[in-house]
Amino acid sequence: MNGRKIAASLAFVMAATAVSPMITEASSSFDLRKKVVGISGIMNTGNLNLSVTRGEFASMLVNASSYRSTAGKTSNTSVFADVPRNHEYAAQIRIAAEQGWMNGYLGGNFKPDDSITLQEGVKGVLGLLGYANSDFTGDQTGSRLSKYHFLELDENLNKEALEVLNKEDCINLFYNLLKTDTKSGTMFGKSLNCELTSDGEIDPFSMVDNSxxxxxxxxxxxxxxxxxxxxxxxxxxxxxxxxxxxxxxxxxxxxxxxxxxxxxxxxxxxxxxxxxIGNENENGRSAVFGEITNVVYDSADLMTPGAIILDDGNTYELTSTEMKFAFSSYGDLRVGDTVNLVYTLSVDQEGNETRTVIDYIE
Known part of the structure; x- marks a missing residue:
């Protein structure tokens, strides 16, 4: 069977499943923040109350960066005495240290299992935004925290500098990062296909629509x-x-x-x-396998089909240009062919059912 490119409508409804409920308030709900960060691939968003280790945070930084596709499972070299080459986060720790996003400790250790603190996390995300040590004078830690507050990276975060971050804190921190402009003036999240809605929040649909x-x-x-x-x-x-x-x-x-x-x-x-396949859901997507017994054309347009009928006796409406073409005389599907359909089911107030095709596999 030949796989078809997913229809835009299916991408939309899948995104809706993954990120609902959507909201319109000026400040996004945590549920939306969690979904956006999850879709971005920066971190696993389960177990929100667990504290985050330095090794895990190094991985988050790399996943949010342009190095995400090049970081392997192991590192070519052992940069820190307590991070062997085969450590779970060896490659990410090496990259985070080389880029200046995170520091090691005296004695050549990184302490990957220690919990990450807010001030350490702030150094990392400011590094991703393009800020270096030379951008801060005097008390570097205090200057970074001032920049963190100025850029509103602290939205929905209520932690002091030395407090430990848990996964909920990191979701808020990285969501705020995605919305923030880099030092050069470009929204950081654009590198991860993020776009802002009219109320200034990240539109999750833009992140998954074509992928x-x-x-x-x-x-x-x-x-x-x-x-x-x-x-x-x-x-x-x-x-x-x-x-x-x-x-x-x-x-x-x-x-x-x-x-x-x-x-x-x-x-x-x-x-x-x-x-x-064969399980019909009124409130979601459904799939069915069957033989095409009829292709229904509109009397006003004998070249463009409006629906097909399968051997289960049901009629499946064709509303998108892609689906109409696929089942027309120009497409590859004919009466007698078997097909897997993905469709939506709607029922009106009088109980009439409408099945609309949104994708298929021959």
């Missing part, structure tokens, strides 16, 4: 794992529109269904959307 991959079909756990470019155990998973644990038995049940599941994924945020 969702799929659809693919999986009928076993091994097939699902082979599709994904990241570990399933690290993924945020939505099954038929609902969030599920990545070890949920519901995933195995869906994979064992007769026609399997359709798979979409977003690499940066490690998010996976699974749709059980």
């Amino acid at each position: 969702i991959k799929g659809p693919k079909i999986a009928k076993s756990s091994s097939r699902l794992k082979s599709i994904l470019p990241f570990k399933l155990s690290d993924a945020n998973i939505y099954l038929d529109g609902e969030p599920v644990n990545n070890s949920s038995n519901a995933i195995d049940v869906s994979l064992e269904s007769e026609d399997g599941v359709l798979v979409y994924y977003h690499t940066i945020s490690k998010t996976v959307w699974l749709y059980t």
Whole structure:
């Protein structure tokens, strides 16, 4: 089967699933902040109350930087005595130290398992914004904290300089970083496809619209794992529109269904959307496998189809140009072909059902 490029409408509804509820207040809710930072791939956004180690924070800094794609699992050299080459964050710690975002300690140690403090975190994010030691005079720590407050990197953060940061604090810090202009005057988040809404908050839809991959079909756990470019155990998973644990038995049940599941994924945020083929959801996306028994044309336009009918007897509306073309005489699909459809189901007040195709696999 040939995978189709995802339709823009599907990207939009997936983004809505990942980031809802959206808000319009001038100051964004923490839920939105959490989703934006998660989509950015900067950090895992679970276990909010856990304190963040220096090693973890080095990883966050690198994930937010242009070095994110070059940092390997191991470092070529052991920069610090307590960070061996095969340490989980060896490469990230080396980069953070080389770029001046973080410092080591006397004796050649980094103390990767110690908790990160606010003043250490501030040095790191200001470094990402392009500020160097030479930009601060006198008390460097105090000057950096003043800049941190001036740039409003402290929004929704209420910590003193030596207090330890937890994951919730880091979500707020990195969200604020994404909105802040660099020293050269460009919004930092633009490098991660961030755009601001009219109320000055980050629009999460702009971050995922063109980077969702799929659809693919999986009928076993091994097939699902082979599709994904990241570990399933690290993924945020939505099954038929609902969030599920990545070890949920519901995933195995869906994979064992007769026609399997359709798979979409977003690499940066490690998010996976699974749709059980044959399972219809009124409030989300659904998938169906069947044979095309009829292509319905509008009497006013005999070249452009308006719907198709499958062997389940249901009519599936074609509203987008891409879907109309695919099922027209110019496309590759014909009556008698089998197809997997991704569609939405709506029901009006009189109980009439409308199924609208948003993607397919031949």
